[in-house]
Amino acid sequence: MPPKRRAANETSSTKKAKRKKSKPSGPPPHDKLWFSDGSIVLETDVHLYRVHKSMLAKYSTVLSDMFEIPSGDSNSDCWEDSDVPIVKMVGDKDDEVCVLLEALYDRNFGDTLHELEIPALTSLLSISTKYDFQDIQADVMQFLLTRFPNKLEDFVKTRNLWNSYDIDEVFALLVVAHRSDALKILPALYYLCARFPLETILDYLPTLPPDCMRSLLLGRDWLYEVAHRITQRSILSMQVGVQSRTDVTMQCSEKLRARLSESSITLVFDMPDRGILEGVNVKHSGICNGCTDRYIGLLGRLKAFYWDHLPQKFLNKNWKELNRT
Structure with missing residues (x-):
């Protein structure tokens, strides 16, 4: 179990006092994605992840640029007895951060992709696009094309897989694919959504961006x-x-x-x-x-x-x- 966090400018005496008086608070460390030699802690509302800043910077241009900008905050949180900074992943869901880090540290990620369900693929597409993890995004898109093909002959082969997809998951993927400009999979994905009964589609329209909603309804009419x-x-x-x-x-x-x-x-x-x-x-x-x-x-x-x-x-x-x- 990792030690409690401290402020970067904490003195030795205050650290000792806090050890006696403070109780663990905030989200717990993730049971697998916590590396003792990690150089950064990512905080979501559910878990803490101690990982390697160099690994994040290597594969993400967004995070690489972000790490090069000095925070200028002497009171920024660090883990006790270390200078490992804590970065709050504001606006990122825990499942997105978790699946991204799993992909980053998984040497057999290409094989693992085949085991992921639609919600995990959706999360991975969303966060890899946001932080510009280009390699991961490309792998996810390549796999999604096997489920939402851009060729008619491939479409016929994979169409039966759609019967196992939950409607909530399908519309969530449509929103993320639209936001991520995952254009290659959108025609087949729109077609899948258009297959649902109109009364069902109407329940999900409020979850869609206006232009996405318009495209779905007009395309369905066609x-x-x-x-x-x-x-x-x-x-x-x-x-x-x-x-x-x-x-x-x-x-x-x-x-x-x-x-x-x-x-x-x-x-x-x-x-x-x-x-x-x-x-x-x-x-x-x-x-x-x-x-x-x-x-x-x-x-x-x-x-x-x-x-x-x-x-x-x-x-x-x-x-x-x-x-x-």
Whole structure:
């Protein structure tokens, strides 16, 4: 257990007096992130962290610059029997500071990232951006791209992971990603938020910045408009060249059109590759292979088309611009 703190200008006699009279106060030291040879103590409202100033300065340009500025305060707190300064992390949550320091001291951080849940990733993105820990921020962004991809083929592979995410966590990540200019993950993240029922989204709107709120609502309207367009385009495609078709192929088209008309609204990137024919035994459905292939091909082209437009609708940028960030 580390000793109590003292003022930097405390005399030896006052230190002895305080040892007798003072009781430990303030947050306790963290059980793991407390190094006896640490040169700085970071204080949150929950824990104290004794770490190495040189380590912080090496990876954070913000903290490096901050440490070079003399405080000019002779009464600044230090730990008893040492000149180790105490720095209060004003405005930083304890979980953010903790996960940042864990990342900094973890030699296998790249592997550890895969074990972190969304709240920890959100905290790490937030504080690494604030203090410009560029290496950590880059690692976090690279991992988040595996959960919120910027390529359609990757999106299809990871979409099922979203079912395990809590809505509170998702909207908290949206706020931090928006504030941190994590542009590459925002289109997929906006899409995830837009999937929730409108009444649920309305409960979370007050937590969003105004421009983020506007982007979400307008983007959601566009996605539902796209869902209607795809249904209409698919029905229309069944009517092309109907004059040259036999009675059999016309009946086939009508059956597919009926399925389309009766299908519920599904957002474009949640549609299976086979659309409304997913899980349907086409051979026994009365729908011919030609109509099936025509419908599936059209659906694939429309998905690719609207994926290209996704960042434009939510961020007013294209994928090429986002990938340069």
